[in-house]
Amino acid sequence: MADPGQHDPRVTDVGRLVVRCPDRPGIVHAISGLMAGLGANITDSQQHSSDPSGGTFTLRLEFVLARLAERRPELEQRLAALAGEWQLDWRLTEAGHRPTIAVFVSRTDHALQELIYRVRAGDLRARIACVVSNHRDLEPVARAAGIPFHHVPVTPESKADAEARALELVGDVDLVVLARYMQIVSADFCGRFPERLINIHHSFLPAFVGANPYQAAHDRGVKLIGATAHYVTPELDAGPIIEQEVARVDHRATVEDMRRVGRYVERQVLAQAVTWHVEDRVIVEGPRTIVFA
């Protein structure tokens, strides 16, 4: 896919800095001093203290700095100097950078289509590097969008080999999105993409476990169909939540109607979560996330 935003005036010389450190008075002063010293103009700033007395401080800055690409080493050097003193974790991104995404799918296309649409529309500033699937159904969708498609069949016996093969094909991407992949990935796989592996799953109140949650939700007569996008950790479906949303159904909805409603919620929640991730708006803090939306 072409990159329509390569010379986008919205992103030239725009940088993003995410910082995390133990909370101590003066940290904002130290970082704002660093930015002011460089002549950077902070255009957006959001911060969070997990606990005013002794928690973790998290800060996200958007700034404009003339000739950002050229002056990046200088900025990084100053940040490194500050990092020791304040125990800073930091991440610096040029807004013009388009991270690469590998999308894993199975047979349903709603989540993948939405990601493709938002990339094309310029609303999701990323590049879908490849689509990986255990089925061939969505190959035409990927091809039509000019995205490489890798078919990696998975059977109970071949699971480990298939994952290894998928990892090899995917290579060095910035983010992996499980867009209704319907396969549980291994702890090794999770470990390859720490805080860079996003999944979407349906959610109900109450939760329904077992083979067919939509049938169970229907039998119980739930009124809301939800979806949750979260980072994947080795504990199944227990990773930090990025975004959730629900849609309303009533007693007339069949199981199939509920699935359909669920698909529209899923595509929206996943696309929102991926967009926030790509814009460095999501910071993982233990079992939860901070979302500077």
Added chain:
Amino acid sequence: MADPGQHDPRVTDVGRLVVRCPDRPGIVHAISGLMAGLGANITDSQQHSSDPSGGTFTLRLEFVLARLAERRPELEQRLAALAGEWQLDWRLTEAGHRPTIAVFVSRTDHALQELIYRVRAGDLRARIACVVSNHRDLEPVARAAGIPFHHVPVTPESKADAEARALELVGDVDLVVLARYMQIVSADFCGRFPERLINIHHSFLPAFVGANPYQAAHDRGVKLIGATAHYVTPELDAGPIIEQEVARVDHRATVEDMRRVGRYVERQVLAQAVTWHVEDRVIVEGPRTIVFA
């Protein structure tokens, strides 16, 4: 509380008929024929077939029939005649009737206050017959609204006696509402009010079990705080769902903030569920409800 709607022109001669029977072609024709024969004008009609081939048929009619109170016996006679042939369950209500409600509370007043407000505003056409609590905290709220208040302390040892005492005090009400009562009621209690006992509880995606679900939801970083109103059955929190809603929170919300948001969702969901029940809009069908909203 006075009854501002006693001579409300909206309800004079307005009746509601709810019918349930095995689904067979011709049932609508039979019932509409009965109503037409009496000269009743059907102003609202909603129906549901659980399964087009051999399920349960449910119908709710609102109708205007001149001199309804006087002609009610005639209507009932005709319905009884039809009931045998079609295996009808039916319930006939005059819209002018104000059902009585007993509200069970503990220490928080948000749900009770909302019910009192909606009765006063004329939006919930019912009469709160009494408030029962295991604490004295909300006695002033009930008193200020002119509602009898019964203090029935509950201890682990006295639980059975306390329930018996509460049942005695409550007497013969049309509906019991657990408006944050915080006590598990017995199967006997549930059996006294079949499909006439409504509870409200918080809901999350995913569900969190254990002693402090708000803390667990906070730790996991949920983005939606929900509430579910349901009929109470002996299986805890598993009765037919009437209504659900959620509100949005973000990472800045403390556990206390989440509780506060939860209270506003709970009061709205409970008041809506009670209003629909009182207007004969909720029909229980096994583990789920049909809500002719």
Added chain:
Amino acid sequence: MADPGQHDPRVTDVGRLVVRCPDRPGIVHAISGLMAGLGANITDSQQHSSDPSGGTFTLRLEFVLARLAERRPELEQRLAALAGEWQLDWRLTEAGHRPTIAVFVSRTDHALQELIYRVRAGDLRARIACVVSNHRDLEPVARAAGIPFHHVPVTPESKADAEARALELVGDVDLVVLARYMQIVSADFCGRFPERLINIHHSFLPAFVGANPYQAAHDRGVKLIGATAHYVTPELDAGPIIEQEVARVDHRATVEDMRRVGRYVERQVLAQAVTWHVEDRVIVEGPRTIVFA
């Protein structure tokens, strides 16, 4: 586009009947008698009385009738017989029928893409017969979906000719959708598609008139961005409303952000309105609609 639902078991022998007439007691009995007499099983029924005393009665039935296509003439004959007596307007549709749609667009593709997606997903049971545009920008989108594309440039001078040309190209479709066409259509055009011409436009509270409503909404700091789908009548933007929705923005949203949010609301509202129309769920009643959703 192929028709994946041609032999869809959900629609075989499923019919829809929409009826409108002056409200008189007995009308439901008469119609249900007709259906029962044929052996049709009514699976969904919704009705509305504009005014219990002397208004208009509207009814929508979904039914299953074995060998529907074959028995349709018989059903139509009986309806015609009833029509005289009760002054019925009626419309009978086989659910297996896929109406044809002409989509008019200008340069933005969000609404068109959503319609294409929903048709493909089987959620919108229609066939997009052609795309008409005054610009060539979306020709690739139409082509990729296998839909004929007609470029009909419009200039102030050529407006009447362009409309005539577009009408000729569109021919005899069931529905015309203005999916961000950005051109005002003539009263003649509206008259060609009575109650079969749907438009989408942005909506704000309050409304902003003039050349750049998004700029005006931004300047005033609105917190909700909305969209309205409506039937087009010769009075601009005043036709019967089918569906509306809003999304939330805050003070950080730029005019461009607001437009982007607006696009997602628009595509959803338009797709919903078109789907309801196609399923015979929208009945126009003077300046408003009844939506049996």
Added chain:
Amino acid sequence: MADPGQHDPRVTDVGRLVVRCPDRPGIVHAISGLMAGLGANITDSQQHSSDPSGGTFTLRLEFVLARLAERRPELEQRLAALAGEWQLDWRLTEAGHRPTIAVFVSRTDHALQELIYRVRAGDLRARIACVVSNHRDLEPVARAAGIPFHHVPVTPESKADAEARALELVGDVDLVVLARYMQIVSADFCGRFPERLINIHHSFLPAFVGANPYQAAHDRGVKLIGATAHYVTPELDAGPIIEQEVARVDHRATVEDMRRVGRYVERQVLAQAVTWHVEDRVIVEGPRTIVFA
């Protein structure tokens, strides 16, 4: 009303600082340096730049400073020193302070009741100093809550005198809330409470002007009923918007149903707007607001 939060641990030593000035690099550094120099710990910080190049910079800080009340003069002195250099407007509040509110009503109580409830619940940290009305209907509501009630009849002839009388009775309050007052206040009145006078009114898409907007909205068949809370300026209904929300209705809603739905939206939107105002979260910037929610 008693003040349950007088010694609330959540607010002891908690301060809020709102700052506005021309945007220049270094401003965050300057203010954070001032706070760090005092030993204040910033627990929440939100900022906004109206335009990265040459707009207005707005900042809201929450901070904890040991012995805040005692050290306030020192803090103010330092802020005053900074103000000259940076052209700062600033406002400093101790979170323990409970601002006073005068509530103007007419005959409907939903908005007033909600404000009373939220104050009592501790969710709105303010004190309702008095209720003013041109009718006596809500006197019992105010009395029951222990709030002074002033009856100030208004006739077309007495309008100016009535306003003068109301202003005298109200005296020196921090905020005036028009909670369905149904009277247009004069430009003089507005001028007395600059950015401290909040109104609630219903909102539709599209807007309906004239005597009976609910009837007009009903006739047009709108699907959303909205409400807008805004600061009042001499231009009617055109002041900076603080908050908006909508609720869904369908074709079955009567005009009276729409009014009822509107009341629930209004009470929620107004209470939210007042709460944000009281917590110094709303900053007026010309015709719009910045809401640091």
